[in-house]
Amino acid sequence: MTSLGVEDELNSNASCRHLMNVIMADDKDVLRDVWFGRIPACFTLSPEETTEREAEPYYLLLPRVSYLTLVTDKVKKHFLRVMKTEDVEEMWFEYEGTPLKWHYPIGVLFDLHASNTALPWNVTVHFKNFPERDLLHCSSNSVIEAHFMSCIKEADALKHKSQVINDMQKKDHKQLWMGLQNDKFDQFWAMNRKLMEYPTEEGGFRYIPFRIYQTTSDRPFIQKLFRPVSPEGHTLTLGDLLKELFPAAICAEDEPKRFQVMIHGIEPLLETPIQWLSEHLSHPDNFLHISIIPAPSD
Amino acid sequence: MAGRRVECLWKHHVVEQLKQRDRVQRQAFEEIIHQYNRLLEKSDLRVVFSEHLQTEKYEQQNRHDLSPGVEGGRSDSLQQEMAQMRIKHQEELTELHKKRGELAQSVIELNNQIQQKDKEIQSNEAKMLEYQQQVSHLEGEGRELRNSLADLERANQTLRDEYDALQITFSALEEKLRKTTEDNQELVTRWMAEKAQEANKLNAENEKDSRSQTHSIWMLLKYTFFCTRFKFIVFDAHDGEVNAVRFSPGSRLLATGGMDRRVKLWEVVSGRCEPKGALTGSNAGITSIEFDSAGSYLLAASNDFASRIWTVDDLRLRHTLTGHSGKVLSARFLLDNTRIVSGSYDRTLKLWDLRSKVCKRLLVVILLLKCRCLRVRCKTVLENDVGFLSFCPFVCPFLCCKLNINY
Numbered sequence: 001m002t003s004l005g006v007e008d009e010l011n012s013n014a015s016c017r018h019l020m021n022v023i024m025a026d027d028k029d030v031l032r033d034v035w036f037g038r039i040p041a042c043f044t045l046s047p048e049e050t051t052e053r054e055a056e057p058y059y060l061l062l063p064r065v066s067y068l069t070l071v072t073d074k075v076k077k078h079f080l081r082v083m084k085t086e087d088v089e090e091m092w093f094e095y096e097g098t099p100l101k102w103h104y105p106i107g108v109l110f111d112l113h114a115s116n117t118a119l120p121w122n123v124t125v126h127f128k129n130f131p132e133r134d135l136l137h138c139s140s141n142s143v144i145e146a147h148f149m150s151c152i153k154e155a156d157a158l159k160h161k162s163q164v165i166n167d168m169q170k171k172d173h174k175q176l177w178m179g180l181q182n183d184k185f186d187q188f189w190a191m192n193r194k195l196m197e198y199p200t201e202e203g204g205f206r207y208i209p210f211r212i213y214q215t216t217s218d219r220p221f222i223q224k225l226f227r228p229v230s231p232e233g234h235t236l237t238l239g240d241l242l243k244e245l246f247p248a249a250i251c252a253e254d255e256p257k258r259f260q261v262m263i264h265g266i267e268p269l270l271e272t273p274i275q276w277l278s279e280h281l282s283h284p285d286n287f288l289h290i291s292i293i294p295a296p297s298d
Numbered sequence: 299m300a301g302r303r304v305e306c307l308w309k310h311h312v313v314e315q316l317k318q319r320d321r322v323q324r325q326a327f328e329e330i331i332h333q334y335n336r337l338l339e340k341s342d343l344r345v346v347f348s349e350h351l352q353t354e355k356y357e358q359q360n361r362h363d364l365s366p367g368v369e370g371g372r373s374d375s376l377q378q379e380m381a382q383m384r385i386k387h388q389e390e391l392t393e394l395h396k397k398r399g400e401l402a403q404s405v406i407e408l409n410n411q412i413q414q415k416d417k418e419i420q421s422n423e424a425k426m427l428e429y430q431q432q433v434s435h436l437e438g439e440g441r442e443l444r445n446s447l448a449d450l451e452r453a454n455q456t457l458r459d460e461y462d463a464l465q466i467t468f469s470a471l472e473e474k475l476r477k478t479t480e481d482n483q484e485l486v487t488r489w490m491a492e493k494a495q496e497a498n499k500l501n502a503e504n505e506k507d508s509r510s511q512t513h514s515i516w517m518l519l520k521y522t523f524f525c526t527r528f529k530f531i532v533f534d535a536h537d538g539e540v541n542a543v544r545f546s547p548g549s550r551l552l553a554t555g556g557m558d559r560r561v562k563l564w565e566v567v568s569g570r571c572e573p574k575g576a577l578t579g580s581n582a583g584i585t586s587i588e589f590d591s592a593g594s595y596l597l598a599a600s601n602d603f604a605s606r607i608w609t610v611d612d613l614r615l616r617h618t619l620t621g622h623s624g625k626v627l628s629a630r631f632l633l634d635n636t637r638i639v640s641g642s643y644d645r646t647l648k649l650w651d652l653r654s655k656v657c658k659r660l661l662v663v664i665l666l667l668k669c670r671c672l673r674v675r676c677k678t679v680l681e682n683d684v685g686f687l688s689f690c691p692f693v694c695p696f697l698c699c700k701l702n703i704n705y
Binding site: 026027029030033034037038039040056058059060061078081119120264265266267268269271272273276281 | 307308309310311312313315316317318319320322323324326327328330331334335338342
C-alpha cells in the first residue's frame with residue numbers, strides 16, 4: 001500500500017466520488033451476479049430404476065440460490081416419460097453416493113461436494129429407496145416455502161432481534177417467496193433491502209447470520225453468535241470470523257493452503273468485511289453460507 | 299483514502315471472481331444446454347410420431363398379410379395406401395396446427411380478460427378509497443354540526459336564563475313604579491290641599507283688605523265730592539255697608555248696592571239725591587254694579603253666587619246668571635253689551651252670552667297674586683275682547699273691584 005502525498009490527496013477527491021459511484025455500481029453488480037448465478041448440471045437416471053426405454057440425461061442450468069426440489073420439475077417430467085407410473089415414488093438426488101439435501105441451497109451443495117470437479121455437475125436421479133435418515137421429505141412447494149421463510153426469520157432474529165421481519169406484513173413475506181420462486185430479482189430485493197438495513201450508530205447488524213459447512217464433519221454446520229463490529233469499533237473481516245471459529249482455514253504465508261473458503265463459488269479475500277459479505281453475498285434466505293473444502297492438490 | 303483503496307481491493311476481487319465464475323460455469327454451458335433441450339423436445343415428438351406411424355404401419359401390414367395373393371398389385375396398393383396415409387397424416391397435422399392456433403387465441407383472450415379484471419379491481423379500489431374519504435369527511439361534518447347544535451342550545455339556555463332574570467327585575471321595577479306613583483299621587487293631593495289652604499288664607503286676607511279699601515274709597519268719595527265743588531250730600535243709603543256705587547251713562551241716575559241685598563237708584567236733583575227705586579231679587583249682599591253703555595240695563599254681582607240684570611226703567615229683574623260656586627265679586631258688560639264677564643270667589647271668571655243665556659267660558663284661576671302689581675295688565679286684558687280668554691291667567695276679587703274703579 002503506497003502512502004499518498006498531498007497532491008495525490010487533492011486529485012483523489014474527485015476520483016473519490018467517482019470511486020464511490022463505481023463502488024455503488026459494484027455493489028449492485030455483486031447482488032445481481034449472486035442472484036443470477038447458475039450451475040450446469042447433468043441429471044442421469046440411476047441405473048437401478050426400471051425404465052421402459054433408455055432414458056437420456058437431462059441437462060439443466062440450476063440457479064445457485066434456489067433449492068433442488070423447486071427447480072427440478074422438468075427433470076421429473078423428463079424421466080417420468082420413460083418410467084412406469086407404479087414405480088414412481090418421491091424423487092431424490094444423489095452425487096457420488098451422497099444424497100443431496102434439498103433444504104440446502106443448490107450453490108452450497110455444489111461448492112461443498114463438486115466445486116473442483118469437471119463441469120457439468122453429474123447428479124443422479126432416484127425414484128425409489130428414499131433415504132429416510134439422510135433426507136427430508138418434500139411433498140410440495142409449501143414445504144420449501146416454510147423452510148425458506150423460517151431461515152429468513154432466523155436470520156433476522158440474529159440481525160435485528162426480529163424487529164424488521166415482524167414489522168413486515170404477510171404480503172411482504174409472500175413477496176419474498178414469490179420473488180425466489182419465479183426468479184424475480186427486483187421483486188425480491190424490493191423487500192429484502194429492508195432486511196439489510198441497520199441503524200447507522202450500530203455500524204452493522206447485531207449478529208451476522210452465517211453457517212460454515214464442511215463435508216468431513218459429523219456436525220451439519222457451524223453457527224455461532226458473531227458481531228460484525230468489535231467492542232473497540234473496528235469492522236471485523238472474514239479472516240476474524242475464521243480465526244475465531246475455524247482457525248485451521250487460516251494459514252501463514254509460507255504454508256501451502258489446506259482449505260478453500262468458498263462462498264457462492266468464489267473465494268473472497270480474508271480482508272473482506274464480514275458486514276459487507278452478509279449484506280451482499282448472503283443467499284436469499286439471508287444466511288451467509290460458507291463452504292470449507294480441502295484445497296485441490298494439483 | 300487508504301481505506302478506500304483497500305476496500306477497492308477486496309471488492310474488486312469479489313467482482314472479478316464472480317465474473318470469472320459465471321464465465322466458467324454458466325456462459326460456457328448455457329447455449330449448449332439450451333440447444334440440447336430443444337433437440338430433446340424434437341426427438342420426443344419424433345418418437346411419438348414414429349410410434350404412431352409404426353402402429354399404423356403394422357396394422358396395414360397385417361391387413362395385407364391376410365391377402366397374400368396378388369404380388370404385383372401389392373406394391374401398387376401399398377403405394378396407394380402409403381399415399382393415403384400421408385394425406386391422412388397431413389390432414390391431422392393441419393388440424394393440430396389449427397387447434398394450436400385456437401388455443402393460442404384463447405390464451406390471448408384470457409390474458410385480456412385478466413387484464414380487464416385487474417383494471418376493474420383497481421378502479422373499484424379507487425372508488426372505495428374515495429367513498430371512505432367521503433364517509434370520513436361526512437362524519438367530520440356531522441360531528442361539526444352536532445357541536446354547533448350543542449353550542450346553540452347552550453346559547454339558547456343562557457338567553458332564557460337572562461330573560462327570566464330580566465323578567466324578575468322588570469316586575470320588581472314595576473312594583474317600585476307603582477309605589478312611586480302612589481307616593482306621587484299622595485304628595486300631589488297633599489300639595490293641592492296645602493295650596494287650597496294658602497288660597498283660603500289669601501282670600502281671607504284679600505277680603506279684609508277689600509273691606510278696608512271700600513271703606514277708604516267711600517271716604518275718598520266724600521272728599522272728592524268736596525273737592526269738585528259739588529254740593530255733596532251725605533245720606534244714609536243702605537241699612538248695611540255700601541259696596542258699590544255707579545252713575546248711569548247719562549249721569550242722571552246713581553245706583554248703589556250694599557249688604558242689605560238691594561240696589562237703590564237715586565236721582566241727583568238740585569243738590570239732593572231723591573230715591574228713585576230699589577232693585578230687589580238678590581239673596582245676599584251686592585258686591586258690584588254696572589250700567590250698560592246705553593244705561594238701560596243694570597248688572598249687579600251678588601254674594602249669593604249669582605249676577606243679576608234689571609231693566610232700569612221698570613226696575614224689573616231680567617236675567618239671573620247663576621253658575622258660580624262662590625261669591626260673585628264683580629261683573630261687567632263687555633263692550634258690545636251682549637256679553638258679561640263675572641269674577642267670583644271660586645277663582646273663576648265666567649263669560650256669559652246674553653243672547654244665548656249660557657256661560658260661554660269658564661276660566662279657572664290657578665294663581666292668586668297680590669292685585670297691585672297686576673293692575674295694568676288686567677286693564678289691557680279687559681279692553682281686548684278677543685284676546686281676553688286666552689290671556690287671562692288670574693283673578694282676585696279685590697283686583698276686579700279695583701279694575702272697575704279705574705276703568
